Amino acid sequence: MQASIKARVPKSNIAANASFPPLVREETCRRDFTTYVQAAVVTLFLLFASETLPLPDHPLSPRYMSSPDRVRRKPNILVTGTPGTGKTTTCSLVAEATELRHINVSELVKQKNLHDGWDDEFHCHVINEDLVCDELEDIMEEGGNIVDYHGCDFFPERWFDRVVVLQTDNSVLYDRLASRGYMGPKLTNNIECEIFQVLLEEAKTSYPEDIVMALQSDCVDDISRNVTTMVEWTKNWIPSS
Numbered sequence: 001m002q003a004s005i006k007a008r009v010p011k012s013n014i015a016a017n018a019s020f021p022p023l024v025r026e027e028t029c030r031r032d033f034t035t036y037v038q039a040a041v042v043t044l045f046l047l048f049a050s051e052t053l054p055l056p057d058h059p060l061s062p063r064y065m066s067s068p069d070r071v072r073r074k075p076n077i078l079v080t081g082t083p084g085t086g087k088t089t090t091c092s093l094v095a096e097a098t099e100l101r102h103i104n105v106s107e108l109v110k111q112k113n114l115h116d117g118w119d120d121e122f123h124c125h126v127i128n129e130d131l132v133c134d135e136l137e138d139i140m141e142e143g144g145n146i147v148d149y150h151g152c153d154f155f156p157e158r159w160f161d162r163v164v165v166l167q168t169d170n171s172v173l174y175d176r177l178a179s180r181g182y183m184g185p186k187l188t189n190n191i192e193c194e195i196f197q198v199l200l201e202e203a204k205t206s207y208p209e210d211i212v213m214a215l216q217s218d219c220v221d222d223i224s225r226n227v228t229t230m231v232e233w234t235k236n237w238i239p240s241s
């Protein structure tokens with residue numbers, strides 16, 4: 001989960017330290033007792049100061065340190081699944097009913113150029129996962145988001161309280177994607193992805209199993225039932241203390 005680690009470190013720190021890894025490693029090996037004492041004093045000072053001072057983006061600043069434990073007042077939901085399974089339709093309905101902020105990652109990537117160019121074979125942008133995580137870090141920490149993307153293993157695990165994987169019968173999905181103009185490898189790859197339940201496996205290996213939920217999305221009734229389930233869950237969600 002390199003992206004998640006990187007996403008926790010403010011961009012400015014990543015840039016500043018980008019050329020230093022060899023030096024840091026050497027210095028670690030050479031540490032003596034005095035260096036440890038100095039580090040402890042600096043750490044204690046920063047911890048004390050963090051209560052009162054608006055420290056800049058330092059790895060020991062409150063922004064960095066409190067991230068994993070900060071209590072969200074509203075939950076974050078990730079809705080994932082193969083393209084065409086109904087993520088955007090479902091998320092926009094849930095967002096309307098709950099006032100969660102709908103984040104369509106594919107749209108965000110296009111709008112903010114969070115990509116490494118265009119893939120001619122699959123006719124899509126090549127997402128830059130680090131840029132996406134950096135872009136979303138602060139709003140995800142606040143909570144109250146429903147994130148929609150056909151992938152899930154690069155987001156930090158701590159962002160989500162519930163991960164929903166939408167699934168669609170292969171023949172239904174084939175027709176849906178074909179009617180959207182998908183063809184060739186883009187069409188077959190997505191259908192294979194659905195047959196082998198790639199997204200469900202990815203979700204189960206990336207998040208605690210008890211927050212991952214698979215929901216069928218073959219017809220309009222399924223959408224309506226799934227929206228009701230997710231709205232109910234959101235309304236009953238209790239922040240962990």
Ligand SMILES: Nc1ncnc2c1ncn2[C@@H]1O[C@H](COP(=O)(O)OP(=O)(O)OP(=O)(O)O)[C@@H](O)[C@H]1O
Nearest residue numbers: 083084085086087088089150176217218219220223
């Ligand atoms: N359960 C469903 N029943 C009927 N139609 C559906 C269902 N789910 C999605 N559709 C239809 O399939 C098309 C694709 O839906 P949608 O854009 O919500 O999927 P998506 O998973 O967000 O796709 P992508 O990942 O490409 O953005 C839309 O025309 C939508 O109306």
